[in-house]
Amino acid sequence: MGFSKRNSVTILVLCFALFQHSTIDIVSANFTYHEFKEERDRPFFNFSSSASIDGGALQLTPDNENQVNGFHNKSGRIMYYKPQKLWLSDIDEDIASFNTTFVMDIYRNRVWNPGEGLAFVIAPDNNVPEQSYGQWMGLTNATTDGKRENYMVAIEFDTEKQDFDPDDNHIGLNINSVRSNKTVSLNQFGFLLSPENVTRYRVWIQYNGKSKVIEVYLANRSDVRPKNPFLRETINLKDHVKRESYFGFSASTGDPGIQFNCVLEWELQMETFPVKKDRKWLKIGIGIGVPGVILLVLFGIKLGIGYLKKRRRELDEESNVIGALKRLPGMPREFRYRDLKKATDDFHESMVLGQGGFGVVYRGVLREKIDSIGSATSTEVAVKKFSRDNIKGTDDFLAELTIIHRLRHKHLVRLVGWCYQKGKLLLVYDYMPNGSLEKHLYESSNALNWRHRYKILAGVASALHYLHNDYDQKVVHRDLKASNILLDSDFNARLGDFGLARAIENERNSYAEHGLAGVPGTMGYVAPECFHTGKATPESDVFGFGAVVLEVVCGRSPGEKIQHGEHQFTLVDWVWTLHREERIQEAVDERLNNEYDVEEANRLLLLGLACSNPVTDERPQTQAICQIIAETLPTPHVPPFKPVFTWPALGVLNFSSLDSAFSNTTLSC
Numbered sequence: 001m002g003f004s005k006r007n008s009v010t011i012l013v014l015c016f017a018l019f020q021h022s023t024i025d026i027v028s029a030n031f032t033y034h035e036f037k038e039e040r041d042r043p044f045f046n047f048s049s050s051a052s053i054d055g056g057a058l059q060l061t062p063d064n065e066n067q068v069n070g071f072h073n074k075s076g077r078i079m080y081y082k083p084q085k086l087w088l089s090d091i092d093e094d095i096a097s098f099n100t101t102f103v104m105d106i107y108r109n110r111v112w113n114p115g116e117g118l119a120f121v122i123a124p125d126n127n128v129p130e131q132s133y134g135q136w137m138g139l140t141n142a143t144t145d146g147k148r149e150n151y152m153v154a155i156e157f158d159t160e161k162q163d164f165d166p167d168d169n170h171i172g173l174n175i176n177s178v179r180s181n182k183t184v185s186l187n188q189f190g191f192l193l194s195p196e197n198v199t200r201y202r203v204w205i206q207y208n209g210k211s212k213v214i215e216v217y218l219a220n221r222s223d224v225r226p227k228n229p230f231l232r233e234t235i236n237l238k239d240h241v242k243r244e245s246y247f248g249f250s251a252s253t254g255d256p257g258i259q260f261n262c263v264l265e266w267e268l269q270m271e272t273f274p275v276k277k278d279r280k281w282l283k284i285g286i287g288i289g290v291p292g293v294i295l296l297v298l299f300g301i302k303l304g305i306g307y308l309k310k311r312r313r314e315l316d317e318e319s320n321v322i323g324a325l326k327r328l329p330g331m332p333r334e335f336r337y338r339d340l341k342k343a344t345d346d347f348h349e350s351m352v353l354g355q356g357g358f359g360v361v362y363r364g365v366l367r368e369k370i371d372s373i374g375s376a377t378s379t380e381v382a383v384k385k386f387s388r389d390n391i392k393g394t395d396d397f398l399a400e401l402t403i404i405h406r407l408r409h410k411h412l413v414r415l416v417g418w419c420y421q422k423g424k425l426l427l428v429y430d431y432m433p434n435g436s437l438e439k440h441l442y443e444s445s446n447a448l449n450w451r452h453r454y455k456i457l458a459g460v461a462s463a464l465h466y467l468h469n470d471y472d473q474k475v476v477h478r479d480l481k482a483s484n485i486l487l488d489s490d491f492n493a494r495l496g497d498f499g500l501a502r503a504i505e506n507e508r509n510s511y512a513e514h515g516l517a518g519v520p521g522t523m524g525y526v527a528p529e530c531f532h533t534g535k536a537t538p539e540s541d542v543f544g545f546g547a548v549v550l551e552v553v554c555g556r557s558p559g560e561k562i563q564h565g566e567h568q569f570t571l572v573d574w575v576w577t578l579h580r581e582e583r584i585q586e587a588v589d590e591r592l593n594n595e596y597d598v599e600e601a602n603r604l605l606l607l608g609l610a611c612s613n614p615v616t617d618e619r620p621q622t623q624a625i626c627q628i629i630a631e632t633l634p635t636p637h638v639p640p641f642k643p644v645f646t647w648p649a650l651g652v653l654n655f656s657s658l659d660s661a662f663s664n665t666t667l668s669c
Contacts, residue, residue: 032267044081046126051076056523058263060251071258075138079126079248084270087243095209095237097271103202103221106194108259114194115160115257121250124151124242135162136178138250150176151242155205155216159194160257169193171216171231175240184231194259198560212236220443224352333417337424340383359386381416386425404498411463413486413496432494434487441482450596452491453552458629459493460485464545465622468538478536480544481525482551524558528614528645542619546611550575553604555589572612580640603635610636614645
């Protein structure tokens with residue numbers, strides 16, 4: 001088959017366009033870490049000697065005493081391993097815009113003085129200056145502070161007042177020095193960076209490369225970004241940092257001031273822009289002549305065919321996914337992408353309800369006509385948008401949808417519909433106006449009353465029993481925790497977030513056969529046997545429920561370290577110790593001000609311990625749990641000493657003793 005002149009011209013235009021595209025150097029760095037794992041993530045970061053990955057977080061300063069000088073007078077940095085190109089050439093006006101979001105936990109024990117602080121830093125290298133502990137925050141030292149050659153810009157979160165600071169609780173913009181160019185006290189906003197309780201804050205830092213404005217926002221971890229920035233300042237980064245700079249974090253401790261400086265999540269989005277081409281390409285084009293044009297045409301055709309094949313594969317994948325979804329029995333409504341985009345105000349940050357390992361959840365308002373005369377109704381929904389950064393995004397989407405599309409229970413979040421269009425994966429759920437249980441336990445000024453707490457736990461138990469026994473397949477949730485328990489307008493519990501859930505065939509007690517190895521879930525809620533088997537079971541879900549029970553009754557996180565006498569314990573070990581001392585009632589949340597039913601509290605605390613039993617077979621099943629909460633079964637018997645966890649491959653080990661010993665020397669975020 002020959003080519004017409006029109007086809008030839010089209011090909012030449014396409015080839016020229018492809019040739020132009022092939023000379024573009026894209027500058028970008030986009031990554032998201034919802035947690036950190038030592039084995040997986042260490043190659044992607046550069047660490048100073050005092051920094052590490054531990055407990056699912058970047059630990060900028062030591063989180064245990066097994067180091068020289070313990071926690072005192074330490075400084076550390078953790079930087080992303082690749083430098084970022086912030087502008088293309090010295091003659092360009094534009095600088096790359098960037099947005100970064102991270103969750104930090106600046107934790108201290110009640111007996112410690114806070115100090116010194118944590119900073120987000122842009123620097124020319126990964127090196128921590130010597131003797132940069134104390135007031136220097138791992139940024140500079142007494143010799144280098146203030147020098148232009150530092151090429152450093154940082155946003156500091158300072159927890160110790162120096163003579164040049166406004167107070168011991170502020171945000172600052174630092175340029176080559178720890179003496180901030182601008183500071184904003186957080187006292188006026190009601191935030192304390194280093195409180196006595198575990199408190200995690202989400203930080204947004206946004207830089208506009210055209211306006212040269214940097215903005216810093218801060219909120220509790222599960223809250224949306226505030227409308228107005230806490231700190232806003234004009235700064236031309238080109239005047240202060242190098243064209244290729246590293247992004248990361250630094251922190252320090254002092255003496256006596258000490259704390260743990262942790263980053264639990266980190267996301268960075270850099271602007272992409274093309275390199276401007278110079279005139280040498282014109283000279284090359286003239287020099288290569290007709291033979292070069294022919295080669296160029298052939299090269300362009302090859303690229304074009306490759307692009308078309310790739311696009312065809314994408315369309316086939318989308319068609320296959322949509323076909324598979326529509327064939328599922330009982331599938332709910334399919335939404336149009338443009339309707340969900342409009343409902344969420346183009347997925348605006350102000351509509352964000354929460355963020356997890358598989359994507360972001362937005363609040364949406366659907367406005368639809370309901371009759372021929374144009375009357376409309378508005379419905380609030382929650383829209384889960386799966387992250388495309390995750391290569392397995394489609395698999396995650398299908399896994400969640402195939403499990404939940406037929407689940408029907410009053411204590412499960414109801415799936416309203418779905419959308420798979422233009423490569424975008426979205427699920428639509430009922431909107432829960434009271435947010436998550438976690439928010440009400442830790443971030444609300446008004447503590448949940450006892451009636452609400454008891455009702456919430458009864459609801460979660462009922463939902464778990466349905467998943468394990470009343471659905472046509474056993475469903476293991478695998479991620480039971482307070483942030484995944486949502487509350488409707490009447491504070492009824494709705495178990496949600498099935499991103500880790502898996503259905504297993506009847507008569508099987510694990511899903512290793514499905515190739516789903518690993519230890520998914522959240523530390524503090526994961527059963528001990530999971531770390532040895534790599535499997536989750538209904539019994540490991542019960543363990544997670546036990547952690548939630550203790551969390552709700554005590555008002556403390558399962559991972560929190562609690563001082564008891566001369567030792568520190570995890571929540572479950574602390575409650576077990578009080579049980580042995582016949583003082584278990586002292587574990588009840590003090591914020592209830594003794595306004596609770598003592599018998600119900602004792603019942604729930606003992607149930608929580610029974611579910612947290614290290615011996616799998618000793619944990620109650622969900623039917624018994626529901627009956628104990630409903631008072632149709634007696635309170636379970638709990639031995640005064642926490643049973644010993646054993647695993648055949650390891651012999652007999654007293655994990656209770658190990659946990660206690662470990663908690664005396666190590667605290668992790």
